[in-house]
Amino acid sequence: MKKIILDCDPGMDDSMAIVMAAKSPDLDLLAVTTVNGNYPVDITSLNARKMLELLGRSDIPVAQGMARPMVRPSPSDPFTHGKDGQAENFLPEPKLPLSPLHAVDLIISLIRQHPGEITMLCTGPMSNLAMALVKEPSIKEQLAGVIAISGAFGLNRYAFTNATGDTPQSEWNVYVDPDAAKIVYESGIPLVALGLDVATHFDVNFSEADIAEFAASERPEAKFLYNAIQFVTARGFEAYCTIIDCMAVAYAIDPTLVKTMEVRVGVETQSPLTLGMTVMDIRHHHTWQQLPLITIGAEADHARFLALLKQLVLA
Numbered sequence: 001m002k003k004i005i006l007d008c009d010p011g012m013d014d015s016m017a018i019v020m021a022a023k024s025p026d027l028d029l030l031a032v033t034t035v036n037g038n039y040p041v042d043i044t045s046l047n048a049r050k051m052l053e054l055l056g057r058s059d060i061p062v063a064q065g066m067a068r069p070m071v072r073p074s075p076s077d078p079f080t081h082g083k084d085g086q087a088e089n090f091l092p093e094p095k096l097p098l099s100p101l102h103a104v105d106l107i108i109s110l111i112r113q114h115p116g117e118i119t120m121l122c123t124g125p126m127s128n129l130a131m132a133l134v135k136e137p138s139i140k141e142q143l144a145g146v147i148a149i150s151g152a153f154g155l156n157r158y159a160f161t162n163a164t165g166d167t168p169q170s171e172w173n174v175y176v177d178p179d180a181a182k183i184v185y186e187s188g189i190p191l192v193a194l195g196l197d198v199a200t201h202f203d204v205n206f207s208e209a210d211i212a213e214f215a216a217s218e219r220p221e222a223k224f225l226y227n228a229i230q231f232v233t234a235r236g237f238e239a240y241c242t243i244i245d246c247m248a249v250a251y252a253i254d255p256t257l258v259k260t261m262e263v264r265v266g267v268e269t270q271s272p273l274t275l276g277m278t279v280m281d282i283r284h285h286h287t288w289q290q291l292p293l294i295t296i297g298a299e300a301d302h303a304r305f306l307a308l309l310k311q312l313v314l315a
């Protein structure tokens with residue numbers, strides 16, 4: 001079993017990422033850590049606890065993390081996850097208490113307890129991991145890797161036509177805290193950034209039959225997903241919006257789901273027009289060698305991804 005920490009900002013799709021991570025027999029979910037992003041961190045923490053309780057996994061600790069980006073003020077999201085941040089599923093108040101530790105400290109402590117074994121899954125802004133690296137730089141040698149929903153690389157039209165940030169070509173998680181993303185991208189930790197090129201592709205969509213199966217299931221997480229699909233489609237969005245973050249969990253379970261490539265990438269932290277943009281340098285000549293070499297998602301097997309997700313949701 002692969003040991004993981006899921007660092008997230010639920011958010012309807014982060015909530016579904018929690019479902020996959022908590023139910024997969026291939027993953028050992030050590031903790032869920034929460035961050036400001038889709039909603040303020042007190043709401044994302046509450047939603048993470050609600051989701052674990054829904055799944056009967058109150059044994060997994062939830063630690064609350066950074067309330068704001070490292071440097072900049074927090075922007076507001078042009079997309080809505082509903083009044084409760086969970087597509088208006090309005091789950092019951094959880095009994096599961098928050099961990100007494102700050103997420104940054106829990107991340108440092110778990111990495112030290114399991115050197116070389118933990119993969120961090122980041123499905124929100126990277127403020128917690130970046131702060132952990134600032135506080136305790138030695139953890140970078142002890143982390144097995146990071147798999148993140150992060151960036152938009154322009155490999156296909158979905159990367160930019162479905163851009164989630166509030167500048168024309170940015171992805172929300174990088175856009176919210178570009179300084180944190182820059183720290184993680186430049187850290188030297190093996191990073192797989194699954195960007196909008198693979199995670200918001202229109203092929204990531206359910207058939208009518210899938211949706212009917214979620215509606216008919218007795219599993220509360222299937223009902224949650226069904227309601228979320230109704231919520232986004234009623235607002236003119238595609239159903240893929242409900243499961244963007246699930247791609248990171250799926251990749252942790254089965255890396256053959258996504259073809260990747262190694263490229264040099266810089267994160268824009270200054271320009272008002274391109275803030276949060278992840279700029280690839282794939283030139284044959286004059287490449288900026290100072291940019292970090294990271295792995296990015298180039299193409300995903302969306303049919304197999306959806307099959308895995310469906311199997312875990314209905315299990």
Ligand code: BDR
Pocket residue numbers: 011012013014038079123124149164165171172173244245
């Ligand atoms: C990211 O933006 C958020 O709204 C989603 O939760 C996902 O992590 C995609 O850009």
Ligand code: CA
Pocket residue numbers: 008009010011013014037038123124245
């Ligand atoms: Ca998210």
